[in-house]
Amino acid sequence: NIAERKREGQEYYLRLVELDEDTTDPAVWGKNFPREYDGYVRTAENTNRRHGGSEAISKLDEDPRLRRIFAGYPFSVDYRERRGHAFMLEDQDRTERVRQFKQPGACLHCHASIIPAYRRAGDGDVMRGFEAVCAMPLEQARKLVEHPVACLDCHDPRTMQLRVTRPGFLNGIRQLARSDDPLPHLPSIESWRTGPRDRDYDPNRMATRQELRSFVCGQCHVEYYFQPDNKMVTYPWQRGLKVEQIEAYYDEIEFTDYQHGETAAPILKAQHPEFETWSQGIHARSGVACADCHMPYKREGAIKVSDHQVRSPLLTIARSCQTCHRYPEAEISARAEAIQARTAALMDRAENALIELFDTIKAARVQGAADDRLAAAQRLQRRAQWRVDFVNAENSLGFHAPQESARILGEAIDYARQGQLSVLRADPRRSAE
Amino acid sequence: NIAERKREGQEYYLRLVELDEDTTDPAVWGKNFPREYDGYVRTAENTNRRHGGSEAISKLDEDPRLRRIFAGYPFSVDYRERRGHAFMLEDQDRTERVRQFKQPGACLHCHASIIPAYRRAGDGDVMRGFEAVCAMPLEQARKLVEHPVACLDCHDPRTMQLRVTRPGFLNGIRQLARSDDPLPHLPSIESWRTGPRDRDYDPNRMATRQELRSFVCGQCHVEYYFQPDNKMVTYPWQRGLKVEQIEAYYDEIEFTDYQHGETAAPILKAQHPEFETWSQGIHARSGVACADCHMPYKREGAIKVSDHQVRSPLLTIARSCQTCHRYPEAEISARAEAIQARTAALMDRAENALIELFDTIKAARVQGAADDRLAAAQRLQRRAQWRVDFVNAENSLGFHAPQESARILGEAIDYARQGQLSVLRADPRRSAE
Amino acid sequence: MRVSCAIRLGVTLPGLILAVLGGVVIGMGGYTFRYAEGFSYLSNNPRACVNCHVMRDQYDGWQKASHHAVATCNDCHTPHSFFAKYWTKADNGFWHSTRFTLQDYHEPIRIRPKNARVLRESCVHCHRELVGDILGHGAPQRAASDCVHCHSAVGHGPSR
């Protein structure tokens, strides 16, 4: 409805430079949109609430149990706290997970402004290029990109509308739409499901603006795996977004990330399932988008812009929370921290249970336990560790979905302990019960 | 009726009868306040969302595991779903827990409008009468009362102001105030703590009106125990309201409700800790009182009155929830049910773990395990069962504090499984590890 | 759009005012009309709205809320273009009066989607300068951000 847009729509900016699909350099976009660009570059500032300095903190030193949990996998060598968007390419280049291990081009899917590179590699066809680049060795693919996530990744250069560009997300959300997992927080998918379904669900055509304010983040802040054969980045959403639905999918395709270094159990690695966890929370259900909290509006003189210094909302409580929650800042952070403290307490219990499971299995091995005696325990370790890691890798420490995160950890504890029991029960020295 | 509409707000009532501290009969009060009385008598209607009929459903038949969990205690003989306030006296008279077992007068503390009886028994001194009546045999004390909870219990007959009258609560909240448990949801206690403390905390003089809208319920909807010697009803709040603080208190005074019938473990029984659980939830922290949800305002013609048909708010969503939450009724109940479903799933896991712990201990006994070998397991059963029961006895199925309830159940699972492990580990047939 | 269709119907100003009164009168019936001061719908005085006690909560809330000093009921709840304004008043006058007289409406009262759109346009009417940028980039077919999603308290204070 043009008339309406006209009334609101006068875009108050000077089009100093022309932008197109190949303008990867944010500095160029910044000429037209200095305010947003200014926030964007500030993602290089230190934003860690818990530590000073701008170096990436090693999670392994902070919680040595993680070295044992990831034993046999690159994460046991180097695993750090995330930093701002400005660092995403540099931090990937520098991690020992890349230096000491061979990695595929797939890694770049979420660490660079890569769509133009895909298009070139696929002679105009982004999807084909995506597949080609994923399969390359990382060093080779790395030469095709130069910028971290940039304007182009979330905006249409002509209209500035929000859009999603990541092939992994486009494939994943299409699969999710076809699943029967109820998605009350994604109305456009619910309504697509009631339609003829002759055409696939397409977020860029069908999603509401409010949904896009989360989808742009869901492009990367999600659990993923690489298809064993061609290393294609894949989001495991075929059955739904819940922890057990993703697990069921992996079990079905018999996928495993690695054999555990201490127990030889077939382990699944969870990576930053923020989008999946947020989906189970009350904020998502209330239509609150990632950008509402992580890119709050900011008044700059006579106008209001989205804060492009994406960071922890607890650093911007007045703008991120107080428009909706009319309590003092101290009270609001106390609430968030109370939620995180409960999650941390359960997490601690769950990790201890996991470590004790490793010890029980190893001890049995020392006493010459046959592999078949440990098979049940290894399966249970896979279940338990998948859940502990799912909450641990999710970066809000339970805030995005407090009760759901606690439920997952409760299950993790149960499976880990059951694993220990199955080992002890199978001890030949005890007459079978 | 337009004319009547216009008069709204000018709330007036005709003082047809005089009310004083001995007017226990609600019907008399009803002459002055017909609207509130009308709601009050409706608490005799069936309000069970899950079952038809107005009979009290047996929880033991619904979940047979409870028979084993309460083995050796009257609750294993008869334990039903609560009903409306109108039934409280009748249901207590009829339960097999009273018919088959000797119970003290203390039982009446929360099942009758009993203050006048206390006053008489103490010749004018309620506290002394309270102690005397608690110590009597139930049959004898029963003769002193005739009404379920009545107007007098929550209202000052002259001013109609809210007040708390239950000695157990007055003693309990005084203890709680002295503790160092942070109580952000009870401002009047927080401010008393900063004062001279020369006089004890007195809810009737110091509590805000909003706090009283929860305190009147906290008079009865709480965990309690009877002092072993004199059967005095006591609320275990000396260290705070959290599940582990109450447990620590019981451990300190070495209190135990019963020896478990299958394992001989020293068990604590939790009873309806609604007040304690609500206190850990986000609603309490946001100043939302029991009465806001369970006694919502109701427009009767030109006047707004508090709905005195105290019942499940999910039966009155428009008045109980939509005043604060701008979502359709169906969406609001879906949210509450999602919370309850997660709690139910964890509860199921926790109860199974507990049952398996019983089996493990019993099996060890059969194989002639010495008691000392089982001592650790019995202590762990006490911890686990206290937590399972705390959430199970709390009647909102986790709604009052979703994440906290999940945290408690996660701990319960851990303790129950650890109990099994300690039994298997101590098996003499295994060389000590 | 209401304005344009009003024009297409060739409605004149007096015609519109008639329509308003008509709407209200039909809705309330003569007695109610006089009693509830049906002319309120033509006035800009907030008290006009509170002639109906059921508007009391919103009135009280408005007096405490941030806009009390700068905006009255009609500033937010009726369109700012002349024709649309009276057209809406006619519509609401009829709707509210009927419901009021018949006493059949959902409580708590909830704004209807079409009035929610009117409301949002009112926000933008006053704050266009400030929000121009954030509105400027939405896709044509997409409803741009709903102000009330974040600012629900501006009119009547917080609801929770």
Ligand SMILES: [Ca+2]
């Ligand atoms: Ca993964």
Ligand SMILES: [Ca+2]
């Ligand atoms: Ca108890």
